[in-house]
Amino acid sequence: MLSILRSLGAKIEFNERNKEILVNTDGVGRAEPCLEEMRKIRGGFFVIGPLLARFGEAVVGLPGGCDIGERPVDLYVRGLRALGATVEINGRVLAHSANGKGLVGGSFHLDFPSVGATETLMMAASMADGVTVLSNVAKEPEVIDLARFLNDSGACVYGAGSDKLLIKGKCQLRGCECYVPPDRIEAGTFMLAAAITRSLISISPVTPSHLSCLIDKLKIAGCKITRCNNDTLEVSAIPENVCENLRGFNVRTSPFPGFPTDLQPPTMALLTTCSGSSIVEESVFDRRLGHVRELQKLGAKIQVCGSTALVFGRETRSALHSSRLRAADLRGGVALVLAGLVAEGTTEISGIGHIGRGYENLDTKLQFLGADIKRSIPVASQL
Numbered sequence: 001m002l003s004i005l006r007s008l009g010a011k012i013e014f015n016e017r018n019k020e021i022l023v024n025t026d027g028v029g030r031a032e033p034c035l036e037e038m039r040k041i042r043g044g045f046f047v048i049g050p051l052l053a054r055f056g057e058a059v060v061g062l063p064g065g066c067d068i069g070e071r072p073v074d075l076y077v078r079g080l081r082a083l084g085a086t087v088e089i090n091g092r093v094l095a096h097s098a099n100g101k102g103l104v105g106g107s108f109h110l111d112f113p114s115v116g117a118t119e120t121l122m123m124a125a126s127m128a129d130g131v132t133v134l135s136n137v138a139k140e141p142e143v144i145d146l147a148r149f150l151n152d153s154g155a156c157v158y159g160a161g162s163d164k165l166l167i168k169g170k171c172q173l174r175g176c177e178c179y180v181p182p183d184r185i186e187a188g189t190f191m192l193a194a195a196i197t198r199s200l201i202s203i204s205p206v207t208p209s210h211l212s213c214l215i216d217k218l219k220i221a222g223c224k225i226t227r228c229n230n231d232t233l234e235v236s237a238i239p240e241n242v243c244e245n246l247r248g249f250n251v252r253t254s255p256f257p258g259f260p261t262d263l264q265p266p267t268m269a270l271l272t273t274c275s276g277s278s279i280v281e282e283s284v285f286d287r288r289l290g291h292v293r294e295l296q297k298l299g300a301k302i303q304v305c306g307s308t309a310l311v312f313g314r315e316t317r318s319a320l321h322s323s324r325l326r327a328a329d330l331r332g333g334v335a336l337v338l339a340g341l342v343a344e345g346t347t348e349i350s351g352i353g354h355i356g357r358g359y360e361n362l363d364t365k366l367q368f369l370g371a372d373i374k375r376s377i378p379v380a381s382q383l
């Protein structure tokens with residue numbers, strides 16, 4: 001994302017000490033080569049809305065990401081067409097606004113509340129000429145946060161967090177100060193790390209209401225979860241706090257406020273160490289069970305039927321044994337790391353570049369918590 005913005009002429013500076021990123025887009029679109037640069041962009045699907053709105057044209061690559069099933073873009077394309085764009089896909093995405101200048105407000109109903117399509121259309125509509133109404137939109141916290149950022153930048157986005165958005169377009173947005181909220185999936189992963197290792201981890205900053213589904217499930221399992229203040233959660237699964245082995249539970253992933261698809265793989269790792277049988281149903285992506293085969297190499301007993309997995313629990317968490325594993329996607333990879341923390345012996349995981357896309361310094365954070373984990377290849381050559 002940052003290299004795309006830089007290639008368009010944005011100036012980006014990091015202030016490591018204050019964990020700040022300063023983005024200055026004053027130069028974007030002013031320099032002559034800008035449009036030429038845009039035509040070379042390989043990724044950048046995420047910025048197709050603002051590019052179209054600002055330049056009247058955009059040429060970007062199709063989205064990539066983890067291999068977890070079909071990742072169609074029909075909702076993005078149909079939504080942009082509803083705002084007056086012509087969109088053609090030919091290895092890349094080529095889009096033009098009908099009037100050659102920018103987008104116009106319109107109405108669009110999403111067949112599925114896609115997070116990416118909602119965010120793309122929100123950004124596009126914020127700079128379109130007129131009013132846009134989007135219905136059946138995603139309600140994820142990240143959508144609410146993007147609406148806040150757009151509004152702080154001068155946009156008019158109403159209804160974020162509900163299933164309908166009304167957006168009054170503005171021809172120009174301005175800079176603002178933006179606070180990036182805590183990553184609920186990273187926090188959830190550390191909650192699961194506490195549970196699988198039967199230990200106590202205090203996690204902050206975290207927004208507990210973003211993780212209610214996981215909190216409820218971990219309580220059913222027998223974990224003790226304490227909210228220490230507004231942004232701290234303490235998850236305890238240490239044996240003296242938990243009367244017996246943790247119990248299994250059933251999970252069905254669905255859009256927010258349902259159980260997050262991103263936490264399904266690490267949750268499955270936990271369930272392999274709990275007592276009883278658990279049913280895990282993945283309903284958001286159609287091939288997000290790639291980690292099952294790797295967990296089975298550690299001795300986990302899991303049966304798969306379509307997008308549903310039946311996990312046969314264990315009496316003791318240490319029933320897993322070590323093996324050589326390969327992470328084939330981001331959250332599947334972190335599931336293997338969690339399982340490796342409790343498998344007898346040394347577990348070796350390759351393909352860890354996937355994990356780095358979603359977790360900053362996962363190894364050092366786990367070491368800090370007492371885990372015996374080390375990265376055998378430098379960050380730069382992980383893939």
Ligand SMILES: CC(=O)N[C@H]1[C@@H](OP(=O)(O)OP(=O)(O)OC[C@H]2O[C@@H](n3ccc(=O)[nH]c3=O)[C@H](O)[C@@H]2O)O[C@H](CO)[C@@H](O)[C@@H]1O
Nearest residue numbers: 070071072073074075076112114115116117255261284285
């Ligand atoms: C609903 C949901 O849980 N979304 C997650 C999804 O967002 P992400 O934005 O990647 O995915 P979407 O929310 O768009 O996709 C969810 C579903 O919508 C379908 N789809 C999407 C776009 C489209 O044009 N047509 C279409 O049919 C996809 O095939 C998929 O089945 O992955 C992110 C990273 O893992 C998570 O942070 C999001 O919480």
Ligand SMILES: C=C(OP(=O)(O)O)C(=O)O
Nearest residue numbers: 064065066262330331358
């Ligand atoms: C699937 C994920 O990421 P991406 O959309 O980048 O593949 C994820 O964050 O779990």
